[in-house]
Amino acid sequence: MKQLERLKTAMLQQLLANQRFPKVRFNDFKDSWKDYRLGEVFDEFSVKSKRENEYKLLSSTTSGMESRSGRVSGHSNIGYKVIDNGDIVLSPQNLWLGNINLNNMGKGIVSPSYHTFKIVNANPIFVNFQLKTEKMLFEYKMVSVQGASVVRRNLDMDAFKKIVIKIPNEKEQIKIASLFSSISNIINNHQNKLTQLSTLKKYLLQKMFI
Template identity: 55%
Template sequence: MNKNVPEIRFQGFHDDWEQRKLGDFLKIFDRKSTIDNEYTVLSSTNSGMEYRQGRVSSNSNKGYKIIEIGDLVLSPQNLWLGNININNLSVGLVSPSYKTFKFINVNPGFIRPQLKLERMLWNYKSVSTQGASVVRRNLELDGFYKIKLLVPKHNEQNQLEKLFATIDNLITLHQRKLNLLQEQKKSLLQKMFPKKDEKIPEIRFNGFTDDWEQRKFDSLVKRVAKTSEENLPSVEYDDVISGYGKLNKNVALKGNNRKGILFQEDDILFGKLRPYLKNWLIADFKGIAIGDWWVFRSNINSQFTYTLIQTKQYETISNLSTGTKMPRSDWKIVANSEFRVPINNVEQTKVGTLFKKLDNLITLHQRKLDALQEQKKGLLQKMFV
């Protein structure tokens, strides 16, 4: 197989890719601002370009570098960790500690998808020397310029740019939808449960007017403690996506030979160890909870109770924990804490059902996002050399 062409290629392109050096496509520049607050301050991070929050350390950004859309920005100390980006936000200012470049004789959209590939990160590390700490490594610019790339002709570069720009736009779209749904859920958790000293929530389904009653938590649930070593699907902390209440794998395929708490469908698992990690799950199967779990069997609508343990009120109480290095929720505190719940079972069901639908939508968009990211990862491996 010809190693100078990618595994997957657009139709109509047959020429070998040409080996070039990164320095062939970069022109370093150092245009600095002479006016304070001339442009918005930006930061280059391992995750991408960001708008700078808060003041700069000197309270003045005179002398900061002016960058435009399409310029390359990198951190000489953290390049090997992925702090290298093409500015996609706006004309702005970046700290003088960054290296900044213009692209020449190449489509930046062809370079962009490759910047953080594993092989590129390895190259950056190989041309960086150990700094004052384990994390910091100092970039040797001459070595950076000598990093080798295989490059097609401009028409093929343009096709690759369009493809990966489309994928990135779809990823951004689903990420925004996901963020919006998560913010919506956060807002509804605050508004559909009564605030402190209030008897009814701020937002409520039509037709319900009764005050919510105050109940101790241990009257709302039965804490299940029966242990078992049955050959059932097992759930451990590592199996749950923190804050999502979803499994990250098919636990039925794991096998189990350890003892844990036996749970059944509709039981609620709450991670009492480091409760701030937000490990929780409502079961839709029978299984074994292994590790520091509380298993609740709800005496009211289980979906409502599951939503209740995600509220800020429950979070605050569950974090009144014992221990310092390995904090655990204190059952006496949680059990005796009072929460307001609807008297009407129908209202409980409606609230629980609403949040279940929200959770399902969040999961759907997360799966679409994960699928797009995996697709992009696969194409990066097969469409570049």
């Protein structure tokens, strides 16, 4: 599994090396990649919930989107932001740590402190694979100002929207997105099997020493 993760990372670095003509790409494509500012790709929106627990409560973390079901915040969630599959969610305080995600957990609500976006002019899955590369984490850090704590930084949204990414034509985006989605699915399946084996091992050990 670690070999697959390293392969995925290496391929992403080769493809997204800030070049108009990547060294590694599918043979079918020869056109140059074009520069887009994030402000041209991310269309910010804010739709607020109108009822308590109108949709499931979600949270964006550096590890991905998570369900907050069962957690008690002690506050009403009326007025939380409504998101759907394919929407981008980011934490302005923790973006520099990689807290930016493509929602894949269906319709839900997130804290109003998050910024939420629709992807335009690009394939959402293709864009998603660029969001946490080393280059992008460096860019996020450059547009985030030290806040009240070491961990939290304040995002300069205007500067964030000026970050440049390179995007190929639509067909190449779809093919790249499909490739990396397949690799991610294989990695996730292996991880799930390891988790199941670990759970089985604990169960058997408990039964053996009762």
